[in-house]
Amino acid sequence: MDGYRILKEIGEGSFGRALLVQPKGGESKWVLKEIQLPKARSGAEQSRREAVLLAKMNHPNIVAFKDSFEADGHLYILMEFCGGGDLMQRIRQQKNGHFSEDNILKWFAQMCSGARHIHDKRVLHRDLKSKNIFLTDNGTVKLGDFGSACVLSSAKGYAQAYVGTPYYVSPEIWDNKPYNNKSDVWSLGCVLYELCTLRHPFQARSWKSLILKVCRGAYEPLPRHLPYELHYLIKHMFKANPRDRPSVQTILTSHRISRLLQKHLPPEKPQAERVHRWRREEGKEVAALLGQKALLTASTVAGGFGEASECQEGESRPRRRWAAGPSETALKVLRDADVISTESMPIGDLEASSGVSRCGPQQKRERGRWVREPPQRLLSLLEKASLCTASETYTIHRRGEGPPLGPLSDGQDDAVDGPEDDIMDESRLDPRSDDEDTDFEEEAHFDLLDGLEEMATKH
């Protein structure tokens, strides 16, 4: 701290503030994030996660890490200053018409490039949104705010720290299924949609309506003037089944849009050069810093740092499989308040209604059913949750009042709140499953219902 002069406070987040600083006797500008360290050990470890993960990233489209240190119960993270602000501000400022197609493609290509770097390292960002994507003075896009990120799978305590923003949360999260790299893809789809329309893809006046729209993929089509490739991409990024969504690697290399995106990126390095997965030692180092032995256990489950390609089908851990269609479970629950519980349903009916198939003929699926979470619980939670606000960047732990207002809602009611079937895109049900494209997923996932319950009881 001593070596830096504070120029101004840039803003305040839920965990602390961000300061613009300059090294004494220097010209450069940096952002110093000051985060109050929670007293509990697990909380402090969680706070350190952002520094640890950011330090491990090294990519032109990810906010560069410079240093981190602790003093007086605070964690300080020194990082690159992005003078162009965040994308959400930029979208809000765009009053005179839409962004040009070139701009959209350039920014989106850079976002994907940054996200690919993260996913190559088997890290999930988990809170990708326009507010966490920054612009430098020269217009380069940088992904930031790794406060919610996690590495591979992890122990329960770690996964429970999930913080998301409802407007960007994918159907599988609402359906209480594990988070994986495709959930980040969904969130990137939301940002792309915002760049194309200056609006959220899913808007609602209540939690229930928001979740319903997300699960049904009820979004208004992109404006006609945008190229067919963008329409096609959005459709795929908003597939209800994560397996049907392309990975960022696919988007950048073999999707219909790839050719348009590649024009905005430097020539691609060969895969071997590009992918620097963490070696076992690095994995240990990160684990030690995070204070998590579970990280190493997790790495063995998924093939280990640097050995990821060896993690394939047929291993001891059965891979969860999804049927081609979207999960009907959440929809059914939300649609029909009289449903008693799937517990009483024959297994065949449950499979059919949930859209989740078994792993193999004899295998029992371990998770992803409502069996343990009767629908009434979700319904009653949603009723209570509708009294809570999402404010700008609602997280499951934040308190407030009123309906969930998205960052682009400008304090007014979101316009779209009609019948959810209106803009249902039937083509979302088209099969496009590619198991190989789903690289990895969280092992112990955040329990949404516990989170909602905790939130509801606070009110």
Ligand SMILES: Nc1ncnc2c1ncn2[C@@H]1O[C@H](COP(=O)(O)OP(=O)(O)OP(=O)(O)O)[C@@H](O)[C@H]1O
């Ligand atoms: N590297 C950066 N360059 C420029 N501005 C930044 C940078 N990092 C953060 N900011 C800005 O600083 C402010 C505070 O950021 P911070 O990440 O602490 O909280 P937040 O993102 O607003 O909230 P939360 O983390 O609770 O979601 C935000 O306005 C953000 O846009």
